[in-house]
Amino acid sequence: MMIRPAVLAAIKAGDVDLAFRRWDRARVKVGTRMRTGFGVIEVTSVERVPLGSLRADDARRAGAASLAALKQELAHRDDPVWRVGVRYAGADPREALRETIPDADEIAEIHRRLDRLDAASKHGPWTRASLEIIDANPEVRAPDLAAQLGRETQEWKTDVRKLKELGLTESLAIGYRLSPRGEAVLDNGKPRKRAPRPTGTPLPRSIGAPATRALRAQGITSVEQVADWTEDDLRALHGVGPIAVARLTESLAGLGLGFREP
Missing domain, CATH: 3.10.400.10 (Sulfate adenylyltransferase)
Known part of the structure; x- marks a missing residue:
């Protein structure tokens, strides 16, 4: 629905x-x-x-x-x-879960659950490789990531949803990224250097990939940033069509915001 x-x-x-x-x-x-x-x-x-x-x-x-x-x-x-x-x-309980950093005992239990997912898969072990590739390639199209892993896209996306249920990943308008919880599990006590996480409300997935790419090219990565633009200026971007503008309008309204007046 x-x-x-x-x-x-x-x-x-x-x-x-x-x-x-x-x-x-x-x-x-x-x-x-x-x-x-x-x-x-x-x-x-x-x-x-x-x-x-x-x-x-x-x-x-x-x-x-x-x-x-x-x-x-x-x-x-x-x-x-x-x-x-x-x-x-x-x-959504997954939102709070994604932000919860597990302690050493919890990390060990999550790894045991990942081992069980690997053991049950007809593709062989896949969980750590998927976490690694998402960590290295945030906001990259799922078909591109699946191809790098030699997996069929839809089957791999189904597997990634299992990682999402554990609070380890989050879906974006294009691709995925690890949650803070997922980073802690992958690092397993040895944190890696990563770029700062984006702030603000993520762009809605319903605007479509062309519009998302067009907005990213302008440095727009959150709904709040859209409020700095006029509707006409957004419509002028190649890839941002009427449906994308309608979805952005709804997302802005949900935050009590709107497009900048001309």
């Missing part, structure tokens, strides 16, 4: 507690928890409703500009309308 960043921010703030979708069948159930860039969103209710039963209060609670706007959003498909209750259920 995809939810736009601005709506996620509104759910977190408590301003939105409904979502409406056209589905052939219910795609979520009560208690479903979705991890997002704004934290964990929980489904509190799922109900099939007639389109004609929607009211202005439904639109307000769903973050729509008006009842007419909500119905227009739902007009592009003929599937049944589902009314989904949602609430903010707290921060």
